[in-house]
Amino acid sequence: MAWPGMEKYQNERIIIHLDYDCFYASVVENERPGLRSLPLGIQQKNILATCNYVARAQGVKKLQLVSEAKKTCPNLVIVNGEDLSRFRDASKKLWLYVREFIWEYKVERLGFDEVFLDVTQMIDFNIANLNLADFPASVLPTCTLASNLACTNADDDKLVEEAADQGIGFFRLSLTDPKRGFSFSWGKLPGHTYPLNDALDLRVLPESDHSSQSLEDDGLDCKVHNDFHQTKHTKHRLHRRLFLAAHFADFLRNSVKETYNYTVSAGISTTKLTAKLAGSVNKPDKQTLLIPAATQSFLDGHEIGKIPGVGFKTAQVLREELLGVVQGGAPEGSSVAEVAFYDKLTHPVTIHDIRRKLTLDRLSQVLDSKEQARKLYGWLHGVDTTPVAQTSLIPTQISIEDTFRSLKGTKQAEQVLIQLVTKLITRMHIDLLSPLPTPTTSTPTPTTSLQRWLACPRTFRLSLRPRDMTGPYSARISKSAPLPRYVFARDSCAEALAGRLVRDVGLPLLRKMGKVGEGELQLVNVAVVNMEESKAGEAVMAGVDIEKVFAGKKVTAEGSRNKNDEDMDWEKEVREIERVYKMLGEKGVEGDHKLAEEIDGISNEEDTIVDGQNLGIVGVMKPIDNQIEPGIGEDLWVKADDNGELSDMDGNGTDIVPAEAPTLRPIAHLRTKSRLDFSELEMEDEVGSPSARGVVCPKCGMGVLLFALEAHARFHEMERREQEK
DNA sequence: CTGGGGTCCT
DNA sequence: AGGACCC
Numbered sequence: 001m002a003w004p005g006m007e008k009y010q011n012e013r014i015i016i017h018l019d020y021d022c023f024y025a026s027v028v029e030n031e032r033p034g035l036r037s038l039p040l041g042i043q044q045k046n047i048l049a050t051c052n053y054v055a056r057a058q059g060v061k062k063l064q065l066v067s068e069a070k071k072t073c074p075n076l077v078i079v080n081g082e083d084l085s086r087f088r089d090a091s092k093k094l095w096l097y098v099r100e101f102i103w104e105y106k107v108e109r110l111g112f113d114e115v116f117l118d119v120t121q122m123i124d125f126n127i128a129n130l131n132l133a134d135f136p137a138s139v140l141p142t143c144t145l146a147s148n149l150a151c152t153n154a155d156d157d158k159l160v161e162e163a164a165d166q167g168i169g170f171f172r173l174s175l176t177d178p179k180r181g182f183s184f185s186w187g188k189l190p191g192h193t194y195p196l197n198d199a200l201d202l203r204v205l206p207e208s209d210h211s212s213q214s215l216e217d218d219g220l221d222c223k224v225h226n227d228f229h230q231t232k233h234t235k236h237r238l239h240r241r242l243f244l245a246a247h248f249a250d251f252l253r254n255s256v257k258e259t260y261n262y263t264v265s266a267g268i269s270t271t272k273l274t275a276k277l278a279g280s281v282n283k284p285d286k287q288t289l290l291i292p293a294a295t296q297s298f299l300d301g302h303e304i305g306k307i308p309g310v311g312f313k314t315a316q317v318l319r320e321e322l323l324g325v326v327q328g329g330a331p332e333g334s335s336v337a338e339v340a341f342y343d344k345l346t347h348p349v350t351i352h353d354i355r356r357k358l359t360l361d362r363l364s365q366v367l368d369s370k371e372q373a374r375k376l377y378g379w380l381h382g383v384d385t386t387p388v389a390q391t392s393l394i395p396t397q398i399s400i401e402d403t404f405r406s407l408k409g410t411k412q413a414e415q416v417l418i419q420l421v422t423k424l425i426t427r428m429h430i431d432l433l434s435p436l437p438t439p440t441t442s443t444p445t446p447t448t449s450l451q452r453w454l455a456c457p458r459t460f461r462l463s464l465r466p467r468d469m470t471g472p473y474s475a476r477i478s479k480s481a482p483l484p485r486y487v488f489a490r491d492s493c494a495e496a497l498a499g500r501l502v503r504d505v506g507l508p509l510l511r512k513m514g515k516v517g518e519g520e521l522q523l524v525n526v527a528v529v530n531m532e533e534s535k536a537g538e539a540v541m542a543g544v545d546i547e548k549v550f551a552g553k554k555v556t557a558e559g560s561r562n563k564n565d566e567d568m569d570w571e572k573e574v575r576e577i578e579r580v581y582k583m584l585g586e587k588g589v590e591g592d593h594k595l596a597e598e599i600d601g602i603s604n605e606e607d608t609i610v611d612g613q614n615l616g617i618v619g620v621m622k623p624i625d626n627q628i629e630p631g632i633g634e635d636l637w638v639k640a641d642d643n644g645e646l647s648d649m650d651g652n653g654t655d656i657v658p659a660e661a662p663t664l665r666p667i668a669h670l671r672t673k674s675r676l677d678f679s680e681l682e683m684e685d686e687v688g689s690p691s692a693r694g695v696v697c698p699k700c701g702m703g704v705l706l707f708a709l710e711a712h713a714r715f716h717e718m719e720r721r722e723q724e725k
Numbered sequence: 726c727t728g729g730g731g732t733c734c735t
Numbered sequence: 736a737g738g739a740c741c742c
Binding site: 311 | 737738739741742
């Protein structure tokens with residue numbers, strides 16, 4: 001057969017899929033519990049990313065336009081969710097929590113709100129220990145005698161039935177510690193099943209295997225398959241394992257709820273595909289176990305596009321293969337997307353339809369690769385061998401983006417880039433720097449110096465979406481360039497690094513995009529990609545003592561030279577940059593400036609000398625209509641209006657004004673440190689040389705380079721808004 | 726008047 | 736560099 005041994009593998013694993021209910025809304029509700037009883041929507045630009053169940057009860061839908069949602073639910077409470085930080089943090093927190101329960105960390109994250117768990121080993125271990133769990137002694141999990149007695153004759157059905165009569169079982173969470181675990185009732189299957197069956201008794205449910213049935217329908221050779229399911233013991237064993245998994249899922253859901261106050265929906269099955277689909281059957285705060293015998297009929301009822309992995313394109317291709325080009329009900333001149341949308345409504349195509357009418361050969365012709373066809377063919381029959389991938393603690397990419405109604409010109413693009421890149425660098429610190437050694441005991445640790453980079457992104461990428469676009473909606477254009485090493489200077493402030501990065505890489509890439517870069521932009525995205533993990537990073541993540549790893553590295557360095565050396569290479573380079581940085585400037589503008597000189601090999605000594613005196617920090621402010629010339633030591637302000645918009649009277653960037661304007665609220669207070677020289681300003685616009693011109697922010701004492709000023713002011717504004725809540 | 730992220734494959 | 740997919 002096409003998949004030797006596949007059917008065996010099919011029922012070998014036990015997979016749990018967890019889905020945090022309306023996640024963004026739950027995060028906000030946990031921050032502000034008062035919102036829990038109100039209809040709540042999370043807004044991103046014009047759309048509701050999600051909403052809570054109170055809102056759904058009033059007709060609000062996910063991904064609905066805000067305007068429409070307000071119509072159907074006038075009292076909808078709307079919270080902006082464009083900044084994903086809080087959601088990312090919460091997601092990571094929950095993931096790390098769940099991860100600790102699962103052996104070998106077989107936990108795969110999908111988006112922010114879903115995880116797949118491969119609990120096969122945990123279940124099989126507990127199945128093997130049934131006798132331990134089910135004898136009366138097991139009610140007392142401390143019984144080590146029982147542990148010694150543990151004989152693995154779980155094959156004996158009688159034993160299991162006896163065990164059931166005992167009432168309570170104990171599910172062990174640790175291979176080594178018999179006390180770690182939870183008690184469960186043998187008499188009750190937690191949560192729901194599909195199909196719904198009150199009388200269902202999984203412990204002894206009679207078997208009729210779904211996939212052997214369906215594969216026979218298709219006239220395939222399933223000898224191996226049938227053989228595998230021949231014995232009674234095997235059939236019953238699968239049900240027992242799923243029964244235990246349902247208890248485990250229940251335990252996990254309750255744990256997450258008690259610890260972090262998030263409700264979770266769960267699906268329990270033998271593959272990722274079926275576990276995920278099963279979880280959608282009963283939704284919020286519920287779990288569903290898919291009875292194996294029902295798998296085929298369960299799948300058959302689903303629309304083809306519901307299969308994870310069959311997206312918009314594939315679904316449409318399959319639909320057309322079955323029905324021809326239907327254009328059912330779509331208005332004249334509709335886009336491809338609209339046609340597909342109407343097709344879906346007027347001509348729903350189910351898994352059953354596809355499975356019955358399209359052979360594997362036919363699928364191979366229709367889809368782009370043979371491999372895709374094979375996978376899909378398996379999915380149609382509930383066969384999915386995709387393993388649960390252990391999600392790494394180090395992301396493969398970090399990206400930040402923003403969309404606009406209209407963004408024109410390099411000037412505006414530069415401002416946007418600086419904002420985005422500042423956030424990007426901040427994210428690099430959060431996601432790629434080793435966790436600080438817990439500040440509880442002995443050492444009153446300094447700040448970043450004890451942290452290490454766990455990975456080094458090699459590439460910076462700029463992506464744009466032009467506004468006009470005739471083609472498919474998603475069309476983006478991107479260009480990449482090597483990421484300069486200086487962004488890894490950990491003590492340098494994000495704004496300063498962002499300014500340099502935008503100047504050195506961002507703007508050049510933008511220019512490289514030609515007309516698109518200059519035209520109207522709908523979306524700007526910046527990303528770091530191409531992560532190169534450091535050995536130290538892996539060690540830190542695995543909880544290994546980092547110093548030992550480095551010590552050991554010297555000794556073992558002879559063997560595998562290649563990758564190790566590369567790692568050492570950049571880590572060493574970063575340390576060197578930081579050493580220079582510390583020596584020269586310690587903190588702030590001066591340090592950044594001197595660092596820039598050192599790295600770029602550019603000397604700007606002249607720039608820092610004014611009137612024959614080296615002032616170190618030189619302030620140059622942008623004049624408004626060339627009328628205002630602030631002097632040395634004068635107080636300056638960045639201001640905002642009532643909406644929090646930073647003052648920008650001439651449209652050329654945030655104003656920095658010398659006196660308080662009555663209608664505007666001061667955001668950042670700046671003080672010039674030297675004579676202001678406007679001729680320097682012109683020079684900067686032209687050449688964009690590493691700039692020593694900057695000011696000291698009295699709010700945080702940080703030196704801020706001119707090009708980073710707006711971003712820095714915005715940072716304080718964001719802080720202030722956070723504190724208002 | 727279609728978010729702001731992510732993954733992997735080609 | 737882009738495209739498909741996921742949330």
